[in-house]
Amino acid sequence: MSTAVEHPPARGAGNTGFSALLDLVGEPFLFASTSYPDVLVLHFGERRADPPRVIKGREYRHEYGTYSLFVSASEWVVKGGDVAVTNRGHDDTPPFKELRAAAEAAVGPGSRVLAAEPFPVDRPSVIGYGLRVELSNGAAVTVVPTPDDDPHATAPDGIPFAPLADWNLRTPRIELAVYPGRVIRVTERGV
Secondary structure (H helix, E strand, O other): OEEEEOOOOOOOOOOOHHHHHHHHOOOEEEEEEEEOOOEEEEEEEEEEEOOOEEEOOEEEOOEEEEEEEEEOOEEEEEEEOOEEEEOOOOOOOOOHHHHHHHHHHHHOOOOEEEEEEEEEEEEOOEEEEEEEEEEOOOOEEEEEEOOOOOOOOEOOOOOEOOOOOOEEEEOOOEEEEEEOOOEEEEEEOOO
């Protein structure tokens, strides 16, 4: 089941919308990973793994946290200690895998989430919700919505591209996806 809403529900309104961020509070950071295309994934909670499978002759086992924060179509900054890592705004941005490793080092495995707060963004070219996650070691992850390159772009066959979420949070019960224009989609997940 999937629902789309334009504004977050009030706190304490059940495990829907932004209230899912409350479940993230207290969870330990496990590790960072990357996903296609240039998606940084921060894993929290308990480490989980899918059954092993063979890909190109090698055994592979997908690992993830019970809570996974995906940041993709927006600018993000991870700050921890003297380290600040961002995916945009620098001509000398390192390869994405290096960004993942630096972000993981800045957050620090084992640090716990103290707060996860959405914030409205209302600029001439961007309306949406950002996210700030604060951790027990002083690190912080901030996601700021950025404008789409071309919101009316289409694939070669003329079909419009689906909008990319600014950020997503997967929990054991739901997936919260936050899109441009303050659109929030909550999808129940099979447990």
